[in-house]
Amino acid sequence: MTGYEEVVHHREPDYSEAQRSLIARLEADLAIQLERKKHRLAHSLSVASCAEGLALAYGADPFEARLAGTLHDWDKALTSEQVLARARELGVDMGVDPVLVVPLLHGIVAARDLPVRYPEVPSEVWHAIEVHTTAAPEMSPLDMVLFVADGIEPLRQKSPGIEETRALVGKVALPDLFWDSFVGGIIYVLKGSRYLWPGTIDTYNKLAAARAGSGA
Numbered sequence: 418m419t420g421y422e423e424v425v426h427h428r429e430p431d432y433s434e435a436q437r438s439l440i441a442r443l444e445a446d447l448a449i450q451l452e453r454k455k456h457r458l459a460h461s462l463s464v465a466s467c468a469e470g471l472a473l474a475y476g477a478d479p480f481e482a483r484l485a486g487t488l489h490d491w492d493k494a495l496t497s498e499q500v501l502a503r504a505r506e507l508g509v510d511m512g513v514d515p516v517l518v519v520p521l522l523h524g525i526v527a528a529r530d531l532p533v534r535y536p537e538v539p540s541e542v543w544h545a546i547e548v549h550t551t552a553a554p555e556m557s558p559l560d561m562v563l564f565v566a567d568g569i570e571p572l573r574q575k576s577p578g579i580e581e582t583r584a585l586v587g588k589v590a591l592p593d594l595f596w597d598s599f600v601g602g603i604i605y606v607l608k609g610s611r612y613l614w615p616g617t618i619d620t621y622n623k624l625a626a627a628r629a630g631s632g633a
């Protein structure tokens with residue numbers, strides 16, 4: 418099995434002409450969308466490539482992973498006020514204090530708005546984008562690939578938690594890799610005394626129960 422370095426430096430699959438042209442169009446649109454956020458643009462393209470590599474390593478769909486990575490932070494172009502306003506318009510359940518959940522909203526808002534703009538993108542991609550900040554009790558392989566790639570793409574600064582997950586690439590099954598990344602993210606939130614979204618505790622418990630049930 419391939420490790421982190423191979424995932425990062427993988428060879429692009431032999432995509433069809435139509436697939437290649439969709440990737441090029443999305444990348445060009447993203448460059449305009451994130452024109453004033455060069456780091457975010459570089460991160461998005463890096464997640465796209467990392468997700469594609471993880472998908473190849475773990476038997477998920479590399480094309481869908483590439484699309485999901487490319488578009489996952491589309492709404493990071495919005496200000497906090499804008500993303501909050503759009504989430505309200507869309508009727509997203511934000512709990513008692515919407516301001517505290519602002520960092521989680523960009524994926525949900527993009528997953529609801531972008532299908533209108535890109536109807537040719539498969540619905541699985543939108544689901545992966547919807548759950549990429551929060552995770553969910555049910556995670557498909559594509560959901561897990563995007564979640565992990567977002568956390569470990571090579572432009573992310575090293576931290577003990579990120580290094581731990583990177584070292585597990587190719588050594589453990591995808592659900593275990595995702596679990597390490599998910600739990601690492603929670604630890605990061607707790608250690609930084611940041612707000613932990615209550616839904617994350619529920620997701621954690623459901624995933625933990627499912628893992629216990631499966632003997633993991």
Ligand SMILES: [Fe+2]
Nearest residue numbers: 464489490567
């Ligand atoms: Fe991201």
